[in-house]
Amino acid sequence: MDLTFGDVQETALIPLAIKASETARENARIVDFKAKEIIDALGVDVSKYDPFMSHEGVVARTILYRDELKRLIEKYPDALCVNLGCGFDDKFTQVDNGRITWFDVDLPDQIEKRRKVYSDRDRCTMLEGSALDGEWTKQLPKHDMNIVVMEGVLEYFSKGQVKTCINMLCDSFEHGYLLAELHSPFLEKNGNHHDAVKHTNATFGWGTKSGLEYLELEPRMRLISETSYNEEMKKYSIRGKIFAIIGKNINNRLAVFEW
Ligand SMILES: C[S@@+](CC[C@H](N)C(=O)[O-])C[C@H]1O[C@@H](n2cnc3c(N)ncnc32)[C@H](O)[C@@H]1O
Numbered sequence: 001m002d003l004t005f006g007d008v009q010e011t012a013l014i015p016l017a018i019k020a021s022e023t024a025r026e027n028a029r030i031v032d033f034k035a036k037e038i039i040d041a042l043g044v045d046v047s048k049y050d051p052f053m054s055h056e057g058v059v060a061r062t063i064l065y066r067d068e069l070k071r072l073i074e075k076y077p078d079a080l081c082v083n084l085g086c087g088f089d090d091k092f093t094q095v096d097n098g099r100i101t102w103f104d105v106d107l108p109d110q111i112e113k114r115r116k117v118y119s120d121r122d123r124c125t126m127l128e129g130s131a132l133d134g135e136w137t138k139q140l141p142k143h144d145m146n147i148v149v150m151e152g153v154l155e156y157f158s159k160g161q162v163k164t165c166i167n168m169l170c171d172s173f174e175h176g177y178l179l180a181e182l183h184s185p186f187l188e189k190n191g192n193h194h195d196a197v198k199h200t201n202a203t204f205g206w207g208t209k210s211g212l213e214y215l216e217l218e219p220r221m222r223l224i225s226e227t228s229y230n231e232e233m234k235k236y237s238i239r240g241k242i243f244a245i246i247g248k249n250i251n252n253r254l255a256v257f258e259w
Contacts, residue, residue, distance in 0.1 A: 003038065003041060003042065003113065003116045003117055009087070009110070010049075011152070011156070012087040012088060012110075012152075013046060013049050014049045014050075014054060014058070015035075015058050015062075015087070015089070015151075015152060016035045016038055016039055016046075016087075016088055017035075017039055017046035017047075017049040017050045018049070018050050018054065018055050018058040018059070019032040019035035019036075019058065019062065020032070020035040020036040020038070020039035020040070020046075021039075021050050021055070022055070022058075022059055023035065023036045024036060029059050029063065029236070030059055030062045030063060030066075032062075032090060032094075034088070034090040034093070034117070034118075035088070035090070037117070038088055038117055041117075052239065053239070053243070056233045056236065056237065056239075056240055057229050057233065057251070057252065059232075059236075060229040060231075060232035060233045061151065061152075061181065061229055061232075061252065061254065063232055064227060064229065064231075064232055064254045065091070065149065065151055065179060065254060066091070066094045066095060068179055068254060068256060069081075069091065069094075069095045069147065069149065069179065070095050072147050072177055073095055073097050073100055073147070074097075076144075076145040076147070077097055077099050077100070078099050078100065078101075078143065078144075078145075079100055079101075079143060079145040079146065079147050080100075080101050080102075080103070080140060080141065080143035080145070080146045080147070081095075081100050081101070081102045081103070081146075081147045081148075081149065082102075082103045082105055082140075082146065082147070082148045082149065083102070083103070083104050083105065083149045083151075084105050084106075084129075084131050084148055084149065084150050084153065085105070085106055085131055085150055085151070085152070085153030086104040086105060086106050086110075086114070086126075087106060087110065087114075087152070088113075088114060088117065088118075089104075089151065090118075091149060091151075092104070092121070092124045096123075096124075099123075100123065101123050101141060101143065102123055102124040102125070103124075103125050103126075103127050103140060104118075104124070104125070104126045104127070105126075105127045105128075105129040105136065106128070106129070107128070107129075107130060108128040111126050111127070111128045114126055127139065127140075131150070131153060131157075131161075131165045131168070132161060132164050132165060132168070133168065134168040134169075134171060134172040137168075137172035137173070144175065145175055145176065145177075146173040146174075146175065146176035146177075147176065147177045147179070148169055148173070148176055148177065148178045148179070149179045150165075150178065150179065150180050150181065151179070151181050152181055153181070154180050154181060154182065154205075155181060155182070155183040155187075155204055155205060155207075155252070156203070156204065156205050157205045157206065158205050158206055159205075159206040159217075161205065162205070162206055162214070162217060163217040163218070166178070166214060166217060166218040166221065166257075167217070167218055169259075170218055170220045170221065170259050173259075175259065176258070176259055177224075177256060177257065177258050178221070178256070178257040178258075178259075179254060179255075179256055180211070180214075180254070180255045180256075180257065181252055181253070181254060181255075182207075182208050182211055182226070182252065182253045182254075182255050183204060183207050183208075183252045183253075184207045184208070184209065184249060184250050184251075184252075185207040185208070185209060186207065186249070186250050187204050187207055187250065187252075188204050188205065188206060188207030189207075191203055191204035209249070210226070211223045211226045211253070211255035211257070214255070214257065218259075220259045221257040221258070221259045222257065222258050222259065223255060223256075223257055224256040224257065224258050225255070225256045226253050226254070226255045226256075227253060227254050227255075228244075228248075228251050228252075228253050229251045229252050229253065229254070230243065230244035230247070230248065230251045231244075233251070
């Protein structure tokens with residue numbers, strides 16, 4: 001593997017480092033051998049990207065996204081799935097039912113790096129594209145149902161960029177679901193204290209109190225559900241339980257939209 005440390009964007013290192021360290025644990029709650037392979041190959045100390053609360057948050061979101069995706073794929077077994085802003089994520093392996101058609105989409109420089117560690121697989125293809133411009137969607141095969149996954153992407157966008165992105169999705173796909181990671185206005189203002197992101201140059205974008213705020217930007221969408229990561233995190237530790245009380249409205253959420 002000829003990936004170097006500089007090839008991995010710092011914000012993408014956080015989930016990778018966490019998924020790799022969880023995979024190495026006994027009784028791992030999530031298993032991601034690709035993340036472990038990438039982190040082992042980088043051969044650098046990534047422990048500062050793996051503090052307790054971020055670790056628990058990434059494990060929780062990975063479980064919530066996986067289970068929600070599996071539910072949707074069970075309902076629409078031939079869906080077209082797009083992991084938009086895929087980074088180095090390997091969600092396809094976690095949810096493949098042998099029938100879905102999957103595209104891993106990211107900006108050209110990130111796809112170039114991803115190609116160093118992944119090859120296209122049967123029904124799973126990498127594609128250069130931006131969440132802010134739908135040109136790439138013209139290359140996709142037409143499907144009755146489209147499921148778009150955005151994990152760890154929208155929270156870095158301004159309100160204007162979120163609007164551009166969700167308008168683009170509704171223009172490009174006749175029917176679909178969007179699995180979106182939302183964060184609070186508190187994190188927008190205080191992101192420089194986030195226990196892992198503070199080690200990067202990234203800043204958080206537009207935060208929301210409710211997924212309903214997205215509907216003002218894109219009336220074709222309906223909000224189906226919204227789940228705080230606290231719901232998963234509180235199952236595993238006392239700190240998770242306490243945070244679910246004191247950080248009730250602070251933690252990130254998985255919102256599912258339909259159009
Ligand atoms: C924090 S990483 C998350 C990666 C992956 N989804 C995960 O959860 O492991 C953010 C990703 O969003 C991508 N990204 C940023 N702006 C984008 C845009 N306009 N269109 C598509 N991807 C974008 C970055 O290149 C990066 O891979």
